[in-house]
Each structure stands twice: as C-alpha cells, then as structure tokens.
Amino acid sequence: MEKFKTLTSTVVPLAVQDVDTDQIIPARFLKATTREGFGENLFRDWRYDQEGNPKPDFVLNQNTYSGSILVAEDNFGCGSSREHAAWALVDYGFRAVVSSFFADIFKGNALNNGLLPVQVSPEFLKAMFAEINKDANTPVTINLEEQTIEIDGTDLKENFEISSYKKMCLLNGYDDIDFLLSNKDKIEAFEQSHQEF
Amino acid sequence: MGKTLFEKVWDRHVVDSVEGGQEILYIDKHLIHEVTSPQAFDGIRKRGIDIFRKERIVATADHNVPTKDQHLPIKDYLSRLQVDTLTQNCEEFGIELFGLGHKYQGIVHVIGPELGITKPGMTIVCGDSHTSTHGAFGAIAFGIGTSQVEQVMATQCLLVQRPKTMRITIDGELGKGIYSKDIILYIISKLSTSGGTGHFVEYAGSAIRSLSMEARMTICNMSIEMGARGGMIAPDETTFEYIKGRKHAPEGEKFDKAVAYWSSLYSDDDAVFDKEYTFSAEDIEPMITYGTNPGMGIGVTQSIPTKDEVKSPAALAKSLEYMGLQEGEKLLGRKIDHVFIGSCTNSRIEDLRIVADYVKGKKKAPHINAMIVPGSKQVEAQAIEEGLHEILFDAGFELRGPGCSACLGMNEDKIPKGEYCVSTSNRNYEGRQGPGARTMLVSPLTAAIIAVEGHVVDAREFINDGELV
Ligand code: SF4
Numbered sequence: 001m002e003k004f005k006t007l008t009s010t011v012v013p014l015a016v017q018d019v020d021t022d023q024i025i026p027a028r029f030l031k032a033t034t035r036e037g038f039g040e041n042l043f044r045d046w047r048y049d050q051e052g053n054p055k056p057d058f059v060l061n062q063n064t065y066s067g068s069i070l071v072a073e074d075n076f077g078c079g080s081s082r083e084h085a086a087w088a089l090v091d092y093g094f095r096a097v098v099s100s101f102f103a104d105i106f107k108g109n110a111l112n113n114g115l116l117p118v119q120v121s122p123e124f125l126k127a128m129f130a131e132i133n134k135d136a137n138t139p140v141t142i143n144l145e146e147q148t149i150e151i152d153g154t155d156l157k158e159n160f161e162i163s164s165y166k167k168m169c170l171l172n173g174y175d176d177i178d179f180l181l182s183n184k185d186k187i188e189a190f191e192q193s194h195q196e197f
Numbered sequence: 198m199g200k201t202l203f204e205k206v207w208d209r210h211v212v213d214s215v216e217g218g219q220e221i222l223y224i225d226k227h228l229i230h231e232v233t234s235p236q237a238f239d240g241i242r243k244r245g246i247d248i249f250r251k252e253r254i255v256a257t258a259d260h261n262v263p264t265k266d267q268h269l270p271i272k273d274y275l276s277r278l279q280v281d282t283l284t285q286n287c288e289e290f291g292i293e294l295f296g297l298g299h300k301y302q303g304i305v306h307v308i309g310p311e312l313g314i315t316k317p318g319m320t321i322v323c324g325d326s327h328t329s330t331h332g333a334f335g336a337i338a339f340g341i342g343t344s345q346v347e348q349v350m351a352t353q354c355l356l357v358q359r360p361k362t363m364r365i366t367i368d369g370e371l372g373k374g375i376y377s378k379d380i381i382l383y384i385i386s387k388l389s390t391s392g393g394t395g396h397f398v399e400y401a402g403s404a405i406r407s408l409s410m411e412a413r414m415t416i417c418n419m420s421i422e423m424g425a426r427g428g429m430i431a432p433d434e435t436t437f438e439y440i441k442g443r444k445h446a447p448e449g450e451k452f453d454k455a456v457a458y459w460s461s462l463y464s465d466d467d468a469v470f471d472k473e474y475t476f477s478a479e480d481i482e483p484m485i486t487y488g489t490n491p492g493m494g495i496g497v498t499q500s501i502p503t504k505d506e507v508k509s510p511a512a513l514a515k516s517l518e519y520m521g522l523q524e525g526e527k528l529l530g531r532k533i534d535h536v537f538i539g540s541c542t543n544s545r546i547e548d549l550r551i552v553a554d555y556v557k558g559k560k561k562a563p564h565i566n567a568m569i570v571p572g573s574k575q576v577e578a579q580a581i582e583e584g585l586h587e588i589l590f591d592a593g594f595e596l597r598g599p600g601c602s603a604c605l606g607m608n609e610d611k612i613p614k615g616e617y618c619v620s621t622s623n624r625n626y627e628g629r630q631g632p633g634a635r636t637m638l639v640s641p642l643t644a645a646i647i648a649v650e651g652h653v654v655d656a657r658e659f660i661n662d663g664e665l666v
Contacts, residue, residue, distance in 0.1 A: 018391075022627070023628075026632075027607045028606060031273075031275035031278070031279050033239075050614070075424075078490075079490075079626060082232075083236075084343075101391060103394060104394055108342060112344035163217045165216060165356075168217075176344070177348050180351065181246075187212055187223070190212040190223055194223060197447065
C-alpha cells in the first residue's frame with residue numbers, strides 16, 4: 001500500500017448526497033479478476049450515456065475541475081460492499097474523499113487501499129463547496145499526521161478523526177494482513193480454547 | 198450489567214484487543230463467491246502463504262451465473278472467466294465449492310442456512326453486504342471488502358472496530374397480507390439509509406418472534422440498507438426446528454448440547470443498547486418504494502412525499518426524475534412492465550409458495566414479463582417436488598435456474614431502460630437492475646398480485662377472511 005502523509009491538491013466537487021457504490025462502479029463492470037483498470041468505469045452511468053459518449057454536465061467531464069481529492073455531499077459510499085468502488089476511485093487517481101458522512105464498509109475499504117476518507121462537519125463541507133464554486137483552482141491540504149484539512153488561502157481549517165491504528169498503517173504503508181500475520185501465535189492459542197457448536 | 202445478544206457472541210470471538218480500539222475477531226465461517234474473491238486469492242499467492250483454515254471456507258458461484266441453460270458453458274467471456282477462476286482457485290487451495298451445476302449451488306445467503314452451515318452464536322463473513330441475512334439465526338454475520346476476504350483467508354481473523362448496538366422492537370400483530378418484507382421496508386423508510394450506520398441491530402418484539410426463519414432472514418438481509426453493519430434475532434424453538442436435520446447440523450446428543458448453548462443467546466433484561474427504536478406492527482401497510490434508495494418507501498396507499506415534506510428536496514427531485522414519477526403522486530394503479538421474484542431477500546421456498554398460492558389458476562397480465570429465480574438448486578428441486586413450478590408455468594411466469602440474476606443485472610437478466618420493475622430484491626439504486634431500469638421494491642405477495650393485475654395494488658384488497666382471492 002502507498003504511504004499517505006500530506007496531500008495538497010485542487011478538488012473535484014460532486015454535489016450529490018447518498019452516493020452509493022452501485023453508482024461509483026456499476027455491477028456489470030465487476031467482472032475483472034485483478035484490481036486494476038476500474039477507473040475507466042468510475043461513475044460510469046453518470047459519466048457516459050448509453051452510447052458511451054461523455055455527458056458534458058457531469059463533473060468528471062468538465063475541464064474546470066481536476067485533482068486527487070473528491071468532495072461529495074452527505075453519506076458517501078452506501079450500499080454494496082464492493083471494494084471495487086475504492087479501487088475505481090484510486091485507479092482514477094483520487095487519494096482522498098471528503099464528505100460529512102461515510103458508510104461503514106466503504107470507509108474500511110478505502111482505508112485498506114490507501115484512499116483517505118476525511119469526514120468533516122456539514123458547515124465545513126458547505127464552505128468548501130462555496131470556495132470551489134468561487135474558484136475551481138482552490139487548493140486544499142490534508143495533513144494526516146496532524147489530522148487536519150484546510151482550504152489554502154483561507155482561514156478554513158478543521159480536524160478530522162481517524163483511528164490511531166489506521167493512521168499508523170497509512171503513514172507507513174502497512175496493511176492489516178501484515179499485522180494479523182504477526183499475531184498468528186495468539187490466533188492459534190485462541191483456537192485451542194474456542195468451543196463451537 | 199447484563200449483556201446484549203450481540204455482546205455475548207462477539208465477546209466469545211475476541212482473540213485480542215489492539216491499541217486504537219481495534220479488536221482481532223475470530224471468524225467461524227467464511228463464505229466466498231466469484232466476484233469478490235479473485236483478488237484475494239491473488240493476494241495470498243503474492244504473499245507466498247497458504248490459506249490458514251480452508252475447512253472454514255465454503256464457495257459458490259451466484260452473482261455472475263446465467264439463469265438459463267445452466268448446463269451449457271457461460272456465453273459471456275468475462276463472466277465465464279470469473280466463474281472458472283473461482284473453480285481453479287478452489288481446486289488449487291482445496292476449498293469446498295458448490296459451483297454451477299452442483300446440487301447445492303445457489304445464492305450464497307440462501308445456501309448457508311439451507312445446508313445448516315449457518316448456526317446460532319457463530320461469526321460469519323462474506324465479501325457481500327447481504328451477509329447480514331445469516332443474523333436471523335442469532336449469528337454475527339456481516340459483509341466485508343476484498344482486502345478483508347484476504348485477511349480472513351490468511352489468518353481466519355479480522356481486525357475490526359466493535360460496532361455500537363441498536364435494538365428495534367416490533368410489537369403487535371401483523372395485518373393480513375403484510376409480510377416481513379413490509380416490516381423491513383417500513384423500518385428503513387423511518388430510519389433512512391444511514392440511520393443504522395456504525396451499529397449492529399437486534400430485531401426483537403412479538404411481531405418478530407412470530408415469524409418463520411425465512412421471514413426473519415428477509416428482515417436481517419436488509420439491515421445493510423439502513424447502513425447497519427448487520428442485524429440479528431435471538432434464536433428460539435423456530436430456529437432450532439429449522440436447523441434440525443440439515444446437512445451440517447449437529448446430530449443426536451451433540452444437537453441437544455448445542456441447543457442448550459444456543460438457548461443462552463438472548464439479550465439480558467438489564468442489557469443496555471446504544472440506541473433503541475420501537476414500532477407497532479399494526480401501523481405497517483404493504484410497502485412499496487418510489488425512489489432510488491431503499492429508504493424511499495411508502496405504504497402502498499400513501500402518496501409520494503412532496504419537496505416540502507423531505508429533508509433533501511434536491512435528492513427527491515433527482516430520484517423522481519430518474520423514476521419518471523411526480524411528487525405527491527399515488528402509486529396505486531400505476532402500470533408495471535416487469536415482475537422479478539428472486540434475490541437473497543425473497544427467493545426461498547416460502548416465498549415461492551406465497552407466490553404460487555396466489556397465482557394458482559390465474560394468469561399474469563398479458564403485458565407483464567414475470568420472472569421467478571429460485572435462490573438455490575435445493576429451492577428449485579423443492580418447488581418442483583411440490584408442483585409449484587407447474588402452477589407458476591401455467592400462470593405465465595418464467596422459471597429460471599438459481600442465481601442473483603436481475604437483482605444486480607450482472608448477467609443477461611436486465612430490465613430495459615425506462616421500464617418499471619416490481620422486485621422482491623433489496624436495492625432500487627439507479628441502474629441496479631440494468632442501465633436506466635426503474636425498480637420498486639415490494640413483498641412477494643404484492644409482487645404476485647401485481648403480476649396478475651398488471652399495475653400497483655394494495656394486497657389487502659385481495660384477501661377475504663384471511664384467504665387469498
Ligand atoms: S441476490 Fe442480490 S443482494 Fe443478494 S447476494 Fe446476489 S446480488 Fe447481492
């Protein structure tokens with residue numbers, strides 16, 4: 001997994017709430033047996049019409065916006081547990097998603113793939129959309145060590161939460177499996193006394 | 198202080214607690230399918246390790262399989278590749294597979310319970326959000342991502358944050374024509390798609406106790422649709438009776454010992470939940486969804502809310518535009534094009550019986566395309582044995598082979614753009630049943646009546662003295 005320390009980037013605003021994983025990557029594109037290439041079909045049905053032509057009013061098709069931070073409205077990533085949603089965002093080039101709320105499984109999947117979910121207050125989110133609307137080139141800085149997100153050139157800055165273990169993993173590029181494998185003795189000992197029916 | 202059902206089961210599976218609030222949780226059973234496992238197998242290979250406890254894994258092919266001509270090679274190249282990859286992986290690592298053509302093949306959440314693999318007090322995971330279905334037996338069952346599938350393959354454990362607890366109590370008696378699907382659609386319409394986030398739900402109350410195992414599975418299945426990690430119901434006589442005699446159920450003395458333990462799995466009187474909700478069964482009508490998430494449901498006689506009545510007018514407008522519906526409008530009488538009876542929510546034998554019972558001697562409306570996809574080979578065999586397939590065939594329904602099918606439109610079973618499909622599945626997201634498809638979620642009985650009438654109905658009007666008419 002790639003390390004995550006700080007990130008400064010312009011952002012891509014997606015002013016939609018309850019974005020579910022079926023929209024992030026529709027089921028018919030889940031047939032691959034590797035993790036690569038999902039970015040091509042990220043937000044497929046919002047991004048392209050049925051003939052495969054880009055829809056001009058969708059934000060990923062607008063030259064105005066670019067960057068490795070996606071900002072979306074409340075409750076991002078609900079629905080299906082498909083990790084392909086996180087893979088698609090990463091494959092497209094996103095390193096962080098900002099919202100005022102994330103669905104559980106999506107959040108876990110994102111963290112396991114070096115994609116940082118940054119949960120901010122509804123007020124901060126609103127301010128962020130407003131700044132981007134004013135100037136699409138507004139850079140945003142996310143500092144994982146300090147757990148802060150700030151809109152550069154303004155005094156808008158906020159702290160975000162992340163479990164200390166997950167933070168350590170991201171800062172060092174470790175994953176959970178490395179950690180669990182180092183605990184094999186404990187797991188085997190547990191099995192000895194674990195009674196099942 | 199007493200413990201909740203959830204805490205009793207969870208605590209027995211904690212291997213260790215880690216700094217930062219995470220816990221190492223031991224997993225008793227791991228179910229896998231073709232879509233979310235290939236990258237995990239690859240990961241195991243790349244790490245140069247073996248699967249830690251292969252006997253604890255069971256595999257099936259369900260999401261991608263065709264439901265027609267299942268004996269022939271799969272036509273779609275990518276689908277075939279994914280299903281073949283699963284077969285190869287299971288052979289290479291020595292994992293039990295109920296693949297296409299096997300007499301136990303079926304939707305992963307249908308076959309687990311039906312084979313007696315799912316038992317009270319277990320921890321069960323699968324790379325699929327509807328793993329919550331198994332909670333109906335008093336197990337802790339939840340969906341995981343593919344990286345976690347790899348974790349469990351490597352160590353039989355997961356590193357997880359303990360969720361909060363929530364209890365939803367439904368007391369009272371359900372009206373005639375109201376099913377467990379209506380209960381859960383009702384709950385989600387009240388709590389919204391994020392109302393359960395961060396929580397593990399226990400369903401309790403007299404209305405829940407009175408339900409069959411199949412009906413309980415329908416409820417737990419959709420826990421994820423309110424954002425909850427999972428849902429569970431305390432095991433009781435109904436549970437034990439269901440498990441008894443199944444393929445993987447304990448036998449004789451072992452069964453009695455198991456029942457003695459299972460009987461201790463309930464929330465103590467003084468147990469405390471982080472959140473509690475109570476609803477009355479009498480308030481529940483036959484439900485239907487009008488929008489593009491499972492929280493957008495109404496009683497079938499109600500009107501679609503107006504912009505002034507909802508928290509997010511923009512979200513409502515976007516949904517209604519997709520659905521081709523108007524705010525404030527009623528759905529009763531609206532013409533429907535397709536009826537899909539299937540999915541891990543409602544494709545068990547009991548669901549097929551409800552449908553067959555109603556359509557017996559009737560014909561589907563001529564313009565309706567009605568499809569029934571049983572949840573498993575065993576459900577299919579049972580339906581044939583009971584003669585249900587003939588009843589359904591005579592009524593003009595198309596009976597398919599088992600799989601996920603039009604629940605997610607990964608195979609060729611898709612609903613065409615702009616057409617309305619009344620579905621017994623669990624998700625009505627944009628494009629879920631095919632690009633542009635318009636889905637309305639309902640119970641199996643409501644779906645059956647709509648297939649015959651051709652438009653949205655109130656199921657209660659088709660019942661006389663408790664008898665279907
Ligand atoms: S039937 Fe639908 S919801 Fe259930 S496992 Fe299959 S795709 Fe998922």
